[in-house]
């Protein structure tokens with residue numbers, strides 16, 4: 001008990017994203033959205049893309065958001081947020097935090113053009129991407145964030161491509177702030193949200209948000225899985241400030257990828273009678289490359 | 297003040313006089329001159345607005361959606377492929393009751409690629425929940441924009457002002473551009489209804505399960521029907537303030553005595569009127585019913601105006617492929633079934649992809665329906681370009 005309260009020290013809990021929403025138990029995205037809303041505070045407008053988040057938190061007549069919430073489509077949250085930003089400038093209102101929220105699909109696939117436009121035009125918008133590595137809302141189909149080897153409903157024998165590197169693509173737009181985070185470190189995640197909101201211009205925060213339903217792990221393992229994603233090197237946590245990678249989280253004790261893969265149903269087929277197939281080596285190689293690249 | 301001016305520029309100046317807070321658009325012929333001119337106006341500091349240069353029409357529509365939801369008066373313009381690319385957002389804007397104004401510089405749709413005029417583009421989104429007003433000439437196109445903001449902001453319905461691409465957008469005509477003060481007096485400042493604002497946290501664009509969705513559609517449908525009153529009101533307020541008739545629901549030309557009535561919308565009505573005058577000299581009584589508001593469709597007005605007319609011909613620059621004339625269907629449905637009159641309603645499609653509609657074409661059409669009704673015909677088709685095996 002004491003340990004948990006220490007864990008929550010310095011974590012904002014304002015309940016701006018109320019409980020009672022319809023997410024699955026252990027949903028990483030629900031946890032992340034709450035942390036984001038509470039860190040950003042009341043003076044915030046949320047522009048949310050269609051996806052699990054919108055569906056579990058935005059039903060009429062009882063949405064979970066206690067801040068203004070604007071949803072229109074799957075692929076336009078960035079452009080809608082740009083419009084809100086333009087309106088605030090034109091009407092000389094504000095300052096206000098404008099946060100666009102999208103899943104990996106709405107961010108990097110169908111909404112890629114829209115987010116690229118928002119970055120390039122320099123809107124004062126923070127974009128938060130909830131990366132659960134597939135199209136969950138429509139039943140766990142592959143997205144361009146689906147990692148190598150993962151089984152989804154449209155990659156039944158395992159995904160053969162590697163994950164698109166969205167944080168780097170965001171940074172290459174020349175935006176002032178990019179960060180990655182996970183839902184096992186509340187403080188770090190909220191710190192990055194608060195920090196981003198002090199910076200003028202477009203910001204991008206990429207949050208690994210495990211999905212028990214799509215990943216096939218027990219809901220109570222969501223936080224642990226994030227830790228494993230970091231400690232294997234599969235999900236590097238860092239910031240990119242004005243184009244420079246910084247504040248890279250060092251791995252305390254390196255963990256083989258097997259430990260990350262094994263609790264997840266989506267990687268089950270990579271082990272034959274408990275013995276890793278050569279696909280696991282490929283994934284280990286991806287982790288090794290990350291470790292080297294970011295000096296994890 | 298009367299000014300010899302290109303249609304697009306006239307519209308841009310009048311839109312600027314309406315003081316939109318946010319403008320966002322993406323270039324597409326024949327809409328480009330409108331937004332280029334608006335960019336000039338904003339750039340020169342004559343209009344205090346945010347001009348958002350986006351990467352697509354999809355984002356242009358999404359930007360004005362976001363801006364309007366945040367309380368801004370917002371404007372966009374497009375054509376053809378741009379409108380189709382926007383279409384998902386177009387539906388959303390109406391469903392969210394955002395009073396956005398858009399110019400559609402009417403143009404054909406690919407494939408084959410064609411930059412020339414017809415009205416297939418605005419027709420493709422006719423069911424989206426927008427008010428659609430069609431301009432006859434550049435004076436009306438300009439006037440309709442002033443009216444459009446007022447109608448939109450009174451009804452909380454988005455308004456699309458349709459003007460024929462090139463024929464109007466690129467034509468130099470004398471246009472009476474109002475004084476800024478006149479527009480300011482006519483158009484009150486925008487008072488939004490629901491906005492995203494941290495002072496009043498609320499959700500806009502929530503999803504609706506089957507317990508609620510139908511009613512949102514019913515309400516939107518009724519709101520569109522009810523907007524008839526506002527469209528008429530604003531048109532007559534406009535006439536009072538500016539001293540000329542523009543817009544409204546329908547317009548008639550030499551209708552009362554007519555034996556044959558032509559129904560159409562957009563710039564082609566000019567040529568139709570010319571023909572009517574010619575035929576009058578030849579002793580023939582032909583009249584015109586012009587549709588100004590295509591959505592909401594002036595069903596009752598059409599019926600009242602045509603109750604006693606037995607020979608009607610609908611001419612339109614669009615087609616429902618596999619079905620036929622779209623405006624013709626709307627007109628046919630305007631007569632109560634119980635009435636059971638043996639009325640002839642002929643249907644002609646013309647001017648697709650910028651094919652010229654000559655006065656001779658129209659004369660042929662009228663003379664043909666004088667003899668017998670025409671279920672459906674392409675006017676001005678070049679038979680020599682058509683091979684049986686291609687069909």
Ligand SMILES: Cc1ncc(C[n+]2csc(CCOP(=O)(O)OP(=O)(O)O)c2C)c(N)n1
Pocket residue numbers: 029050051052053074075102103104105106107130132134135136137138143
């Ligand atoms: C234009 C369009 N295409 C497809 C859909 C269906 N759709 C809704 S949400 C979704 C997937 C969402 O995936 P992601 O953005 O990763 O969010 P998640 O649900 O995984 O959190 C899809 C395909 C849609 N709403 N609109």
Ligand code: SF4
Pocket residue numbers: 022023024025026027028029030052053056132136137210211212213214
């Ligand atoms: S499917 Fe996944 S992302 Fe969606 S609510 Fe359930 S756990 Fe969350």
Ligand SMILES: [Mg+2]
Pocket residue numbers: 103104105130131132133134135136143
């Ligand atoms: Mg996803």
